[in-house]
Amino acid sequence: MNIVVKETALHCDADRNISKATLAVNKDQSGHLKANNRQIKRASHIELPLLSIIVGIGLFYAWLQSGEGHLSAENGPGYYLGIIGSVAMLALLLYPLRKRMRALRIIGDVRSWFRIHMLLGIVGPALIVLHSNFSTGSMNSTVALVSMLIVAGSGFVGRFLYGRIHRGLYGRKAQVHEFMKDAGSNKAAIFLDLPASNRVVEILREYEGSRLSAMNSLTSGTWRVLTSGIQRELVRRKVMKEARKILNHQAEQTGLSKSDCKSQIANYRHYLDQYFFAIARAEVFIWYERLFSLWHMLHLPLFIILVVAALTHILAVHLY
Numbered sequence: 264m265n266i267v268v269k270e271t272a273l274h275c276d277a278d279r280n281i282s283k284a285t286l287a288v289n290k291d292q293s294g295h296l297k298a299n300n301r302q303i304k305r306a307s308h309i310e311l312p313l314l315s316i317i318v319g320i321g322l323f324y325a326w327l328q329s330g331e332g333h334l335s336a337e338n339g340p341g342y343y344l345g346i347i348g349s350v351a352m353l354a355l356l357l358y359p360l361r362k363r364m365r366a367l368r369i370i371g372d373v374r375s376w377f378r379i380h381m382l383l384g385i386v387g388p389a390l391i392v393l394h395s396n397f398s399t400g401s402m403n404s405t406v407a408l409v410s411m412l413i414v415a416g417s418g419f420v421g422r423f424l425y426g427r428i429h430r431g432l433y434g435r436k437a438q439v440h441e442f443m444k445d446a447g448s449n450k451a452a453i454f455l456d457l458p459a460s461n462r463v464v465e466i467l468r469e470y471e472g473s474r475l476s477a478m479n480s481l482t483s484g485t486w487r488v489l490t491s492g493i494q495r496e497l498v499r500r501k502v503m504k505e506a507r508k509i510l511n512h513q514a515e516q517t518g519l520s521k522s523d524c525k526s527q528i529a530n531y532r533h534y535l536d537q538y539f540f541a542i543a544r545a546e547v548f549i550w551y552e553r554l555f556s557l558w559h560m561l562h563l564p565l566f567i568i569l570v571v572a573a574l575t576h577i578l579a580v581h582l583y
Contacts, residue, residue, distance in 0.1 A: 347388030446541035
């Protein structure tokens with residue numbers, strides 16, 4: 264009997280040791296995975312700015328040399344730069360196609376194609392500018408070049424807006440409820456200090472409703488964001504006036520010292536500021552989301568115009 268008990272105890276100790284070792288291995292692997300993810304994220308943050316700087320320096324040097332006649336759109340390297348640039352611009356369509364068509368899953372994940380889309384959006388226009396040698400020619404080539412520059416500029420605007428509504432350029436899309444969760448936790452802390460604050464509840468409810476309601480138009484949304492600071496300060500003063508009244512009344516009833524009352528007001532102000540900060544982030548997020556939606560509606564037609572202008576230019580060059 265004692266032998267069986269001892270063997271059982273030994274097995275239990277062995278299982279515990281194995282479990283601990285497994286947990287340690289899993290923890291170590293998780294740590295390595297998080298470290299790798301951080302490295303990838305860090306690299307993704309610098310790759311576009313770095314590429315933009317390199318391309319910008321290259322274009323500046325080429326512009327200085329543009330009068331030397333090294334590049335010509337009709338033949339030689341300049342001609343082939345135009346072909347490569349056109350292919351790069353056309354390849355930009357692969358990202359939206361991969362995003363919408365499940366059948367294209369075999370060519371890679373959406374995130375990778377988004378990164379390629381961003382890189383090609385810098386390299387493609389640069390190659391076309393080099394192809395043109397910083398000059399305009401016939402009417403069709405001028406229209407194609409101007410269309411490309413407009414689309415490239417639109418792409419940079421879209422990249423900026425995208426970064427404002429996502430967790431970084433390649434991160435997931437943020438949500439309004441994430442900001443509201445922060446606002447809710449700070450509001451809960453406020454009401455812990457002010458149990459009898461029905462007036463404060465009413466003021467903050469009206470404020471949230473006015474700042475976070477659906478934007479009827481871009482103009483009204485922009486005006487709302489621009490006046491956010493003024494409205495926030497007005498509401499803040501109202502709430503602090505009410506808070507001081509309640510806290511002073513409580514101090515009279517409980518015999519709270521002036522220093523403790525001041526400390527309580529300072530804590531209250533801190534949570535209130537954090538609450539306003541969360542609401543402001545949610546408000547600006549809604550505005551950027553609206554802007555990004557409108558940009559999406561504009562960018563695709565611009566790109567289609569570019570494709571038509573580019574094809575017209577290619578046909579005119581090779582047929583006439």
